[in-house]
Amino acid sequence: MSKKRLIVDMDGVLADVYQQFFKMDEEEFGVRKSLGEVNGKIEREAFKNERAYVFRKGFFREAPVMEDSIESVKLLNDKYDLFIVSAAMEFPHSLPEKLEWLKEYFPFLTWQQFVFCGSKTVIQGDIMIDDHYKNLDHFPGRTILFTQPHNYGHDDKQHERVFSWKEVLEKLI
Amino acid sequence: MSKKRLIVDMDGVLADVYQQFFKMDEEEFGVRKSLGEVNGKIEREAFKNERAYVFRKGFFREAPVMEDSIESVKLLNDKYDLFIVSAAMEFPHSLPEKLEWLKEYFPFLTWQQFVFCGSKTVIQGDIMIDDHYKNLDHFPGRTILFTQPHNYGHDDKQHERVFSWKEVLEKLI
Structure with a gap:
């Protein structure tokens, strides 16, 4: 068979990839978001600059x-x-x-x-x-x-x- | 429907891509192969250094x-x-x-x-x-x-x- x-x-x-979002968002805004804050939201809503992160060199390589x-x-x-x-x-x-x-x-x-x-x-x-x-x-x-x-x-x-x-x-x- | x-x-x-093979093969060996010489042969047989050409930067971009x-x-x-x-x-x-x-x-x-x-x-x-x-x-x-x-x-x-x-x-x- x-x-x-x-x-x-x-x-x-x-x-x-969420580890990358949390990390880059924290680097930018100084506070690490909690899972509760992002649960149920699409990435773009959960992380204000999500589009910039995914287009950044290394985003995928370093995930x-x-x-x-x-x-x-x-x-x-x-x-x-x-x-x-x-x-x-x-x-x-x-x-x-x-x-x-x-x-x-x-x-x-x-x-x-x-x-x-x-x-x-x-x-x-x-x-x-x-x-x-x-x-x-x-x-x-x-x-x-x-x-x-x-x-x-x-x-x-x-x-x-x-x-x-x-x-x-x-x-x- | x-x-x-x-x-x-x-x-x-x-x-x-054959135009690339013909061109690179000619640059290397000084003679342009005819279609008759390569017809019926896999690329690797037709062009001695085919593997080097396909791994060369620009091979696909410039085809x-x-x-x-x-x-x-x-x-x-x-x-x-x-x-x-x-x-x-x-x-x-x-x-x-x-x-x-x-x-x-x-x-x-x-x-x-x-x-x-x-x-x-x-x-x-x-x-x-x-x-x-x-x-x-x-x-x-x-x-x-x-x-x-x-x-x-x-x-x-x-x-x-x-x-x-x-x-x-x-x-x-």
């Missing part, structure tokens, strides 16, 4: 890796036909940064498994893990919503919500 | 645009849900070059329509135009083989072979 295809998002799933994601992806990579799919095209400078980042933290994956796109509607697979409704809503297969502050508290009946990579593994291994 | 999705390759279909491709893609973009999909991940430096190139020659397309991947098996669509069997052979939809020296003379019964963008338009408009 052929392996099922698993589509894994980068930002907010493998790369902890910390999400807790337990490396070990989890390693296990999932054995069981599934795994692809990392990132909607990177909006941020042209992010393309080489994201590729370097993947090679640093996920050296056991190959470049054949990476996809940088604008819209994920063109991607086919059996399971998708993502933190954005816009990517999961149109996906015909099984959809796992990775909790991030921007999607917190919103209706998610259509998708299986997880709060950690440990929960992803419980579902998929 | 929703539009059919058309997947268009870059190198050898929109970007005339000429394929004859009639701009006007053709403009027409097809109205009729189809069009995506440009390039297996760019093998050449990391090519990512920003390819994006700049697309923005220069195809400014009427948006970044939402661009995909850079390693393997095209993850892409879904109804029609694919490509110059490589490895991309067309696994595609479940209609497949159009764009003639390039490396695929010339090979068996192509499975795919519809075209020799120009004019022929593509005859088939798809």
Whole structure:
């Protein structure tokens, strides 16, 4: 039997971009926001200068890796036909940064498994893990919503919500 | 009725990479190869230092645009849900070059329509135009083989072979 295809998002799933938002926002305004202040808000609302941060050199390259994601992806990579799919095209400078980042933290994956796109509607697979409704809503297969502050508290009946990579593994291994 | 999705390759279909091979090979060895010398051979066999050329800065950025491709893609973009999909991940430096190139020659397309991947098996669509069997052979939809020296003379019964963008338009408009 052929392996099922698993589509894994980068930002907010493998790369902890919120740590970058919190850090840059604090550097700019002098106070570190609490999770309570940003929960349920889209990034742009939660962090006043979010657009400037994501276009800043190093934003993606220096993002910390999400807790337990490396070990989890390693296990999932054995069981599934795994692809990392990132909607990177909006941020042209992010393309080489994201590729370097993947090679640093996920050296056991190959470049054949990476996809940088604008819209994920063109991607086919059996399971998708993502933190954005816009990517999961149109996906015909099984959809796992990775909790991030921007999607917190919103209706998610259509998708299986997880709060950690440990929960992803419980579902998929 | 929703539009059919058309997947268009870059190198050898929109970007005339053979012009780069001929030029760089001539600069290096002093003689310009004829089409007859390279027809039916994979790039690596046809041009001794092909690997060095494709990893050279500017190789993709400075590739000429394929004859009639701009006007053709403009027409097809109205009729189809069009995506440009390039297996760019093998050449990391090519990512920003390819994006700049697309923005220069195809400014009427948006970044939402661009995909850079390693393997095209993850892409879904109804029609694919490509110059490589490895991309067309696994595609479940209609497949159009764009003639390039490396695929010339090979068996192509499975795919519809075209020799120009004019022929593509005859088939798809």
